[in-house]
Structure formats: structure tokens, C-alpha cells
Amino acid sequence: MSKVCELTxxxxxxxxxxSHANNKKKRRFNINLCxxxxxxxxxxxxITLKICAYAVKIINKIGIENALKRYKHKNG
Numbered sequence: 001m002s003k004v005c006e007l008t009x010x011x012x013x014x015x016x017x018x019s020h021a022n023n024k025k026k027r028r029f030n031i032n033l034c035x036x037x038x039x040x041x042x043x044x045x046x047i048t049l050k051i052c053a054y055a056v057k058i059i060n061k062i063g064i065e066n067a068l069k070r071y072k073h074k075n076g
Contacts, residue, residue, distance in 0.1 A: 003030055005052040007059075007071050040052045 004011045010031050017027040032053040040047050042065060051059075059067045 003033060005031060005033065005055055006049050007055040007067060009052045009071070010052050040064060058060070 002011075012031060013029040015027060015029055016024040018024055019070060033050055034056070035050050036055070036056060037046050038059065039045075039049050047064075049055075055067070058070075062070070
């Protein structure tokens with residue numbers, strides 16, 4: 001299972017871990033993923049998505065149907 005948001009397409013970033021002595025070491029900045037179920041009114045059924053916290057806020061604001069329409073081009 002990859003750590004990619006199914007709605008927005010966000011994924012982990014690479015950066016540096018910097019110590020107090022200014023030593024730099026590569027690390028990953030993972031995204032905040034969670035599995036959520038949403039009721040899809042058009043098809044009258046539940047769908048389960050693995051999405052980031054940012055996507056949950058978008059869905060709460062504009063609804064699942066509008067969010068799927070907005071990010072349809074990113075999923076391919």
C-alpha cells in the first residue's frame with residue numbers, strides 16, 4: 001500500500017533532519033493519511049477512501065460529490 005492520498009494525490013516529501021550541531025541527514029515527511037467512509041448520494045452507497053487530513057476538510061466544506069469532481073483529473 002502506497003502512502004498517497006486517493007483524492008488529492010499528495011504523497012511524502014523528502015527533506016533534511018537537522019541536528020543542533022547543524023548535521024544534516026535525509027528523512028521523509030509523510031502525509032497524515034486516514035481511511036474514511038463517505039455516503040455517495042448519486043449511487044446510494046458507501047465508498048471508502050484513503051485520504052489526507054486536508055482532503056477531509058475539503059469534503060466537509062464542499063461535499064463528497066463536488067470534491068470528487070474537483071480532483072477527478074488528478075486520479076487519472
